[in-house]
Structure formats: C-alpha cells, structure tokens
Amino acid sequence: MTDDDRVFDDALVFRALADPSRRFLLDLLFARDGRTLTELEGELEMTRFGVAKHLRVLEEAGLVVVRRSGREKLHFLNPVPIRQIHDRWIDKFTEHHVTALIDLKQALEEES
Numbered sequence: 001m002t003d004d005d006r007v008f009d010d011a012l013v014f015r016a017l018a019d020p021s022r023r024f025l026l027d028l029l030f031a032r033d034g035r036t037l038t039e040l041e042g043e044l045e046m047t048r049f050g051v052a053k054h055l056r057v058l059e060e061a062g063l064v065v066v067r068r069s070g071r072e073k074l075h076f077l078n079p080v081p082i083r084q085i086h087d088r089w090i091d092k093f094t095e096h097h098v099t100a101l102i103d104l105k106q107a108l109e110e111e112s
Contacts, residue, residue, distance in 0.1 A: 063081055
C-alpha cells in the first residue's frame with residue numbers, strides 16, 4: 001500500500017489539528033517543505049523534545065511524512081488527510097447552503 005492509498009484515521013487527524021503548536025508546524029511546512037527538526041525547533045519557543053513530540057503526533061496522523069537524507073530527517077507536509085477531512089466533514093455540510101445561494105442568485109437574476 002502506498003501513502004496515497006492509506007486511509008487516515010479521522011480521530012488522529014482531529015487530535016493532531018487540535019493543538020495550536022502542531023498547526024503552526026504544519027504552517028511552517030506548508031511555507032517550506034523538507035525541514036529538519038533543528039530548523040523547526042528554531043521557530044517555536046519550546047524544547048527540542050517538545051517539537052519532536054508534536055512532530056510524532058503529526059506523523060502518526062499522516063499529516064507529516066519523514067524522509068532521511070544522509071544523517072538528517074526531513075519533514076514534509078502531507079495534505080491528503082486534511083483534504084479527506086474537508087471532503088467528508090466540511091464539504092457535505094456546506095453543499096446545501098452553497099446550492100441554496102446559487103438557487104437564490106438565479107432566481108434574483110431571473111426577476112431582473
């Protein structure tokens with residue numbers, strides 16, 4: 001099974017996204033992928049151990065992928081679980097409202 005085929009656990013993703021420090025780490029990786037623990041640690045006011053712990057939670061949720069490059073571990077953002085959350089939990093709840101707005105727009109245009 002490839003990373004793209006992997007089914008992500010919604011509970012792990014929600015738990016990982018619940019913490020502001022982890023969301024900040026994701027923002028950092030979104031801005032520039034392939035960062036080391038040392039680089040990420042320099043952006044947060046916490047210990048190296050604390051950053052590593054947050055990265056481990058993100059990795060367990062599938063939000064971060066780690067690749068070795070020589071002696072370094074590089075961290076990369078994996079947006080797939082966030083997209084799956086969006087498609088499953090957000091999109092279906094907003095679809096009705098968007099459809100209603102489109103219908104309203106068309107009705108108002110027809111009146112004009």
